[in-house]
Amino acid sequence: MSGEKEIRTKIKSIQSTQKITKAMEMVAASKMRKAQDRMAGTRPYARKIRNVIGHLAMAHPEYKHPFLVEREAKRVGFIVISTDRGLCGGLNINLFKKAVTAMKEWQEQGVEIDLCVIGSKASNFFRRHGNIVSEITHLGDTPHIAELIGTIKVMLDSYEEGRIDRLYLVANEFINTMSQKPYVQQLIPVEASEEEELKHHWDYLYEPDSKEVLDGLLMRFIESQVYQGVVENVACEMAARMVAMKSATDNAGTIINELQLVYNKARQAAITQEISEIVAGAAAVG
Amino acid sequence: MAMTIHVDIVSAEEEIYSGPANEVFAPAVMGEVGILPRHSPLITHLKPGEVVVRQEGKEDQYFFVSGGILEVQPHVVTVLADTAIRAADIDEAEAKAAKERAEEAMRNSQSDQEYAKANAELLEAIAQLRMLEHIRKKVAR
Numbered sequence: 001m002s003g004e005k006e007i008r009t010k011i012k013s014i015q016s017t018q019k020i021t022k023a024m025e026m027v028a029a030s031k032m033r034k035a036q037d038r039m040a041g042t043r044p045y046a047r048k049i050r051n052v053i054g055h056l057a058m059a060h061p062e063y064k065h066p067f068l069v070e071r072e073a074k075r076v077g078f079i080v081i082s083t084d085r086g087l088c089g090g091l092n093i094n095l096f097k098k099a100v101t102a103m104k105e106w107q108e109q110g111v112e113i114d115l116c117v118i119g120s121k122a123s124n125f126f127r128r129h130g131n132i133v134s135e136i137t138h139l140g141d142t143p144h145i146a147e148l149i150g151t152i153k154v155m156l157d158s159y160e161e162g163r164i165d166r167l168y169l170v171a172n173e174f175i176n177t178m179s180q181k182p183y184v185q186q187l188i189p190v191e192a193s194e195e196e197e198l199k200h201h202w203d204y205l206y207e208p209d210s211k212e213v214l215d216g217l218l219m220r221f222i223e224s225q226v227y228q229g230v231v232e233n234v235a236c237e238m239a240a241r242m243v244a245m246k247s248a249t250d251n252a253g254t255i256i257n258e259l260q261l262v263y264n265k266a267r268q269a270a271i272t273q274e275i276s277e278i279v280a281g282a283a284a285v286g
Numbered sequence: 287m288a289m290t291i292h293v294d295i296v297s298a299e300e301e302i303y304s305g306p307a308n309e310v311f312a313p314a315v316m317g318e319v320g321i322l323p324r325h326s327p328l329i330t331h332l333k334p335g336e337v338v339v340r341q342e343g344k345e346d347q348y349f350f351v352s353g354g355i356l357e358v359q360p361h362v363v364t365v366l367a368d369t370a371i372r373a374a375d376i377d378e379a380e381a382k383a384a385k386e387r388a389e390e391a392m393r394n395s396q397s398d399q400e401y402a403k404a405n406a407e408l409l410e411a412i413a414q415l416r417m418l419e420h421i422r423k424k425v426a427r
Contacts (some may be wrong), residue, residue, distance in 0.1 A: 014299065044301035048294055048364050052357045056329070207316045207330035216331060219357055224298065254424070
C-alpha cells in the first residue's frame with residue numbers, strides 16, 4: 001500500500017506539533033497582556049526622566065558631569081537587549097541587524113566597540129562578533145531593576161574611566177501586537193531636549209549641590225532607560241511569539257489538509273484496485 | 287482665578303498623579319520645600335516623606351514617597367519617586383511591622399552595608415507612620 005500508513009503517522013505527528021504551537025500561542029497571548037500592562041506602567045517614569053535630563057542638558061551647571069560632556073569617540077559601548085528564548089519570529093534577528101549596522105558605521109571610522117548584552121540570544125550571537133564586557137541572562141518575565149544595576153554599572157564605570165566615549169542602547173520598541181521596531185538610542189553623552197523656551201542661558205538651583213544631584217539623577221536616568229527597554233522587550237517577545245506561533249498553527253493546519261487529501265486519494269486507489277482484482281478474479285472463474 | 291502649576295508624580299512602576307495645583311510641598315533632603323507657580327528652576331533629591339498637592343476648592347492630596355528626585359520648572363513640577371503610594375493606600379499595620387523589622391535588622395546587622403539598608407528601611411517606615419498620623423489628625427479635626 002503506497003505509504004497509506006506513513007501518511008497517517010505523518011498527519012498524527014503534525015497534529016501534535018500543532019497542538020504545541022497552539023498552546024504556546026495562548027500562553028504568549030496571556031503573558032503579553034501582563035507584560036503590556038507593566039510596560040504601560042513604567043513608560044511615564046522613563047519619559048518624564050528623559051524630559052528632565054533633556055532640560056538638564058540645556059542648563060549650564062558649574063559642575064560639568066562627565067555624562068554631559070561630549071568627547072571624541074575612540075571606543076563606543078553598546079547595550080543590546082534581546083530575549084532569552086527563541087521561537088519569536090524575526091524579533092531578535094531584526095534587532096541584531098540594526099545593532100550590527102550601527103556598529104559597522106563606527107568600525108569603518110576605526111572605532112572599537114565594547115558590548116553589554118542582556119538576554120541569552122544576544123549573548124550567543126555577539127560572542128562570535130564582538131567584545132562582550134558584561135552580560136546578564138535569564139531575567140524572566142518580570143525583570144527587576146536591581147538585577148540590571150550591576151551589568152549597567154560596568155558600562156558606566158568604563159565610561160567614567162575613559163575606556164568608552166559613547167554609550168548606545170539597542171532595543172525593541174513595542175508599537176502594537178503586530179509590529180515591533182528596533183531602535184538605537186544614545187544614552188551618554190546625554191542629548192539635549194529641543195524645547196525652544198529653554199534656549200536662553202539659565203541654570204537650576206541645586207540642593208544640596210549640583211554634583212550630588214547630577215550623579216544620582218544621571219545614574220537613575222540610565223538605569224530607567226535600560227529597565228524600560230527590558231520591560232518593553234518582554235512585551236515585544238510575547239507579541240512576536242504569539243504571532244509566530246499563530247502562523248505556525250495555521251501552516252500546520254494547511255499541511256494537514258493537504259496530507260488528508262493525499263491520504264484519501266491513496267485509500268481510494270487501494271480500494272479501486274482491490275475491487276478490480278476481485279472482479280477480474282470472478283470473471284476468470286466464471 | 288489663582289495661578290496654577292502642573293504637577294506630575296511618577297514612580298518607576300506607574301503614573302500616580304498628573305494635574306494642576308496651586309501649591310506643592312515636597313520633602314527635599316535639605317528640608318521641606320513649598321513650591322508656588324513660577325518658582326525658579328530647581329532640582330533636588332527627596333527623602334522619605336509626603337508630597338502634598340494643594341488645589342483651590344479641593345482637599346489636599348497626600349502622596350508618600352520613599353525618596354526620589356524633584357524637578358521644578360516655572361510651570362511644571364515633576365516628582366520622580368522611587369516608590370510613591372497614595373496616602374490612603376498605606377497600611378498602618380504594615381508600616382509598623384516594617385519599622386520593627388528594620389530596627390531588628392539594625393540591631394543584628396554586621397556589615398556597614400546591611401546597616402545602611404536597615405537604616406533606609408527604618409526611615410521609610412517612620413515617614414509612612416508620621417504621614418498616617420498627619421492624615422488622622424486632619425480627619426479628626
